[in-house]
Amino acid sequence: MLKDISIGRYYPANSFLHSTDPRVKAILYAVYLVAIFMIKEPIAILVLFGIIVLQLILGKITPRILISTLKPIIPLVLFIFIINVFTIKQGNVLFAWKIISITDYGISRAGIMAVRLVLLIVSTSTLLTLTTTPLKMSDALESLFKPLQVIKVPVHEMSMMMSIALRFIPTLAVETDKIMKAQQSRGADYDTGSFINKVKGYITVLIPLFVSSFRRADELAVAMDARCYRGGKGRTKLNPLKLTLRDVLTCIMFTLLAVLVVVIDFSLR
Amino acid sequence: MPEDPNSIDVRDVTFSYDVSDDDGSISPRAALDGISVNIKKGSYTAILGSNGSGKSTLAKIIDILEVPDSGKVVIFGKDAGDDELFWDIRSHCCCVFQNPDNQIVGTMIEEDVAFGPENLGVPNPELRERVDQALKDVGLYEYRNRETTALSGGQKQKLAIAGALAMRPDILILDEATAMLDPTSRDDFLALVEKMREEKGLTLITITHDMTEALRCDKVIIVNKGKAVLEGTPEEIFLSDDLWQYGLKRPVKFNFAFEIAKLTGNTLTKEDLKSDEALITRLTKMLNEPGIKMPEAIVKEEDKTEKEVVMSVKNLSYTYDGDNKAIDDINLDIMKGEVLGIVGESGCGKTTLISHMNAIFRPVQGDVIIHTKGGDLSCKNKKDTLKIRQNVGLVFQYPEYQLFEETVFKDIAYGLRKMNLDKKEQTVLIRDAAFKVGLTERELDSSPFELSGGQKRRAAMAGVLVMNPGILVLDEPASGLDPKGRQEMFGIIKRLRAQGTTIVLVSHNMDEAAVNCDRICLIDNGKIKAIGTPDELFDKDRAEELGIQRPRIARFSGALKNELAKIYPSIEFNEMYFNPEKEAAAVVTAVCKAGGANA
Numbered sequence: 001m002l003k004d005i006s007i008g009r010y011y012p013a014n015s016f017l018h019s020t021d022p023r024v025k026a027i028l029y030a031v032y033l034v035a036i037f038m039i040k041e042p043i044a045i046l047v048l049f050g051i052i053v054l055q056l057i058l059g060k061i062t063p064r065i066l067i068s069t070l071k072p073i074i075p076l077v078l079f080i081f082i083i084n085v086f087t088i089k090q091g092n093v094l095f096a097w098k099i100i101s102i103t104d105y106g107i108s109r110a111g112i113m114a115v116r117l118v119l120l121i122v123s124t125s126t127l128l129t130l131t132t133t134p135l136k137m138s139d140a141l142e143s144l145f146k147p148l149q150v151i152k153v154p155v156h157e158m159s160m161m162m163s164i165a166l167r168f169i170p171t172l173a174v175e176t177d178k179i180m181k182a183q184q185s186r187g188a189d190y191d192t193g194s195f196i197n198k199v200k201g202y203i204t205v206l207i208p209l210f211v212s213s214f215r216r217a218d219e220l221a222v223a224m225d226a227r228c229y230r231g232g233k234g235r236t237k238l239n240p241l242k243l244t245l246r247d248v249l250t251c252i253m254f255t256l257l258a259v260l261v262v263v264i265d266f267s268l269r
Numbered sequence: 270m271p272e273d274p275n276s277i278d279v280r281d282v283t284f285s286y287d288v289s290d291d292d293g294s295i296s297p298r299a300a301l302d303g304i305s306v307n308i309k310k311g312s313y314t315a316i317l318g319s320n321g322s323g324k325s326t327l328a329k330i331i332d333i334l335e336v337p338d339s340g341k342v343v344i345f346g347k348d349a350g351d352d353e354l355f356w357d358i359r360s361h362c363c364c365v366f367q368n369p370d371n372q373i374v375g376t377m378i379e380e381d382v383a384f385g386p387e388n389l390g391v392p393n394p395e396l397r398e399r400v401d402q403a404l405k406d407v408g409l410y411e412y413r414n415r416e417t418t419a420l421s422g423g424q425k426q427k428l429a430i431a432g433a434l435a436m437r438p439d440i441l442i443l444d445e446a447t448a449m450l451d452p453t454s455r456d457d458f459l460a461l462v463e464k465m466r467e468e469k470g471l472t473l474i475t476i477t478h479d480m481t482e483a484l485r486c487d488k489v490i491i492v493n494k495g496k497a498v499l500e501g502t503p504e505e506i507f508l509s510d511d512l513w514q515y516g517l518k519r520p521v522k523f524n525f526a527f528e529i530a531k532l533t534g535n536t537l538t539k540e541d542l543k544s545d546e547a548l549i550t551r552l553t554k555m556l557n558e559p560g561i562k563m564p565e566a567i568v569k570e571e572d573k574t575e576k577e578v579v580m581s582v583k584n585l586s587y588t589y590d591g592d593n594k595a596i597d598d599i600n601l602d603i604m605k606g607e608v609l610g611i612v613g614e615s616g617c618g619k620t621t622l623i624s625h626m627n628a629i630f631r632p633v634q635g636d637v638i639i640h641t642k643g644g645d646l647s648c649k650n651k652k653d654t655l656k657i658r659q660n661v662g663l664v665f666q667y668p669e670y671q672l673f674e675e676t677v678f679k680d681i682a683y684g685l686r687k688m689n690l691d692k693k694e695q696t697v698l699i700r701d702a703a704f705k706v707g708l709t710e711r712e713l714d715s716s717p718f719e720l721s722g723g724q725k726r727r728a729a730m731a732g733v734l735v736m737n738p739g740i741l742v743l744d745e746p747a748s749g750l751d752p753k754g755r756q757e758m759f760g761i762i763k764r765l766r767a768q769g770t771t772i773v774l775v776s777h778n779m780d781e782a783a784v785n786c787d788r789i790c791l792i793d794n795g796k797i798k799a800i801g802t803p804d805e806l807f808d809k810d811r812a813e814e815l816g817i818q819r820p821r822i823a824r825f826s827g828a829l830k831n832e833l834a835k836i837y838p839s840i841e842f843n844e845m846y847f848n849p850e851k852e853a854a855a856v857v858t859a860v861c862k863a864g865g866a867n868a
Contacts, residue, residue: 010377010416012377012415012416133376133380134376135375135380164374166376167373167375167376167417170418171370171418178665179670181624182668182670182671183683184629184658185627185664185665186662186671186683186684186732186736187655187658187659187683187684187686188683203673204673208671208672208673211670211718215371216368216370216371219366219368219372220372220374222329222334222366223364223371223372226359226363226364226366227363227384227385227388227432227436228356228360228385228388228389229388230356230388234390235387235388235390236386236387236392237383237387238379238380238393238397238400240393
């Protein structure tokens with residue numbers, strides 16, 4: 001189960017999106033985040049969906065990888081859909097029983113909410129995690145937030161912390177799995193029993209996991225020290241971020257597409 | 270006084286860590302206590318010592334990762350105490366540490382290699398060239414755009430070497446860098462490092478627990494209680510009788526040779542230990558002298574194996590999603606009271622197999638049946654799970670990582686929760702389990718996180734033993750321990766066996782498997798390739814046929830036996846022992862019987 005965690009997982013490939021400047025991707029991500037939350041009309045959503053499919057193709061992301069990214073959030077999407085279906089009372093009633101009533105408007109609203117959430121996750125993965133390595137992502141954020149250094153925000157340190165955190169997600173997932181198995185073999189039980197018991201059971205995993213994370217942090221700090229890490233000053237980059245004309249054009253084109261979607265949406269209201 | 274520009278000079282260095290005591294006060298504990306060592310430029314030095322002897326601290330002092338409390342460190346003529354030379358010295362000295370995962374910074378392989386030179390401010394295109402060259406040197410160039418987490422342990426350590434080489438160092442320090450690798454990756458790794466040393470003229474310092482690894486060096490320094498106690502060539506060091514008091518042992522073949530010398534009333538010299546050939550010539554000569562006394566009869570280990578099957582693995586297969594079969598149609602009967610070794614290379618399916626033995630993995634194809642007094646239990650049956658886990662104790666590799674309670678006592682008690690016992694019964698069981706692994710009353714009351722590495726491991730084992738399992742499955746119980754710790758661990762296993770516990774021992778160390786197991790099961794690519802007693806499996810022809818490395822003792826003793834057969838045509842070697850002392854006695858006995866030295 002834990003091995004399936006795909007948040008923060010990078011998918012190595014040689015694609016247009018992979019080679020796009022991560023800063024452009026970060027900006028586009030922000031643009032699409034706003035766009036997704038601004039639109040309501042099905043046709044606009046459909047157009048946006050088309051743009052995201054285009055991005056998927058540009059990122060060479062196969063349906064299989066996409067599905068494995070979406071799998072863990074299916075329960076959340078269903079939950080949001082169901083809550084919305086049952087709570088929205090406007091529109092024509094299609095079905096009513098005691099206090100429960102389902103309306104056509106409710107279903108369409110709930111559907112839009114669910115679809116938006118899916119689009120949000122898909123665009124997070126295509127633009128950010130799947131096509132950008134954590135190190136590049138932190139480079140991008142460091143570069144974008146550089147102006148904040150003027151007001152003494154430790155931008156480099158924060159981006160370093162972020163990239164290390166992402167780098168250790170798979171390692172800690174494997175470790176969690178190992179600890180769970182070890183505790184199970186001395187009688188721990190994570191599947192049955194009451195909710196409280198389950199939560200209690202997880203303490204036997206969390207404490208060793210914390211202890212080991214601290215140990216790892218210590219060792220990593222020594223290893224980084226040994227490799228002469230001394231903050232961002234004077235550091236060079238193997239792959240320095242270089243904004244090309246193509247990147248600029250990509251940024252403009254996809255921003256315009258997002259604006260177009262929003263315009264379509266507003267004109268249909 | 271001018272400093273020697275061609276050596277690493279550590280003079281009277283002291284260093285102490287702050288440790289918190291039981292009462293919460295903080296006091297310094299000396300890790301280095303006036304140590305002085307001198308390492309020549311371009312040499313290959315091994316630093317040996319037991320856990321906690323201060324050898325890793327010494328490495329950190331040389332790389333100025335720690336600053337000494339007193340004393341002087343001069344690296345190739347540069348004073349490490351000089352703040353202006355600090356980064357200069359550190360950038361020319363690289364370390365590779367024990368845990369492969371905890372020294373990788375980058376997500377992608379080339380990003381990680383670049384981390385060091387990036388910190389040094391190396392500009393492009395030189396940076397790119399350095400990274401590519403380092404990756405080519407270690408043979409990971411093709412993988413440069415892959416994720417670091419996809420590498421195996423051995424590859425991760427090679428990546429660490431690449432990260433070091435990209436900094437173009439003069440000194441490379443390996444701090445137990447091979448401790449977590451299997452023998453094949455270990456040999457591979459050392460061969461690579463030695464090649465790099467020759468090509469780049471590195472000064473190589475290796476800190477290790479593996480005595481055979483120390484034999485490859487020009488010089489050995491033994492550190493004990495923060496002081497350098499012995500220094501010399503490997504031959505000089507292994508001639509010393511003091512090794513054991515420093516928690517160390519001679520390499521197996523030397524143990525064997527020294528025992529023969531003792532039995533024939535001879536002594537070995539430095540020259541004898543120089544090479545295998547010299548040693549065999551000398552031993553042959555010893556055994557060809559008149560007047561060899563017949564050694565005392567060898568005490569055989571009592572065979573505890575009974576004819577009763579306690580666990581049967583039947584047609585067991587398992588596939589991780591999408592991959593090849595991790596284990597494929599395994600059939601295995603485990604007899605009561607035996608020590609069954611499971612050996613094989615990393616990734617051959619050993620861990621998958623043992624995970625089925627107490628239903629951590631529920632069998633999908635095939636089954637595992639546990640035969641108990643109360644009837645048969647099937648691992649397929651969910652209702653039997655609790656009973657199975659009480660009958661079959663499974664201790665994974667590095668079990669110390671599972672400790673979580675406030676005290677060792679409470680942690681051991683965890684396994685008893687579901688057994689409906691009263692406090693008194695619990696206490697008896699807990700003390701019993703702690704006693705079995707050699708933990709004292711004091712350790713039971715302390716926090717598991719305050720114990721030493723070896724004690725933690727034993728505490729975690731006690732947490733499984735407390736359920737009194739009839740079958741104990743151990744995954745690499747001795748990995749990462751120093752020679753003394755390993756010996757203690759196998760002592761515990763021996764005691765458990767004597768008390769009638771059936772033991773399944775997973776190991777990749779053939780030497781230890783051969784000495785400690787009654788039967789050995791060789792797994793290759795998810796299938797059982799061979800199963801039999803150590804004698805059968807490690808017979809020269811059979812081992813060759815199976816493509817496995819024979820234990821070092823068997824290889825060395827075999828070479829000696831060949832020489833002896835030339836002198837005594839009628840000599841017969843009836844039995845093979847994997848314990849060096851016993852094997853030595855067996856060889857001397859055979860010589861005596863064959864009319865020892867024409868007596």
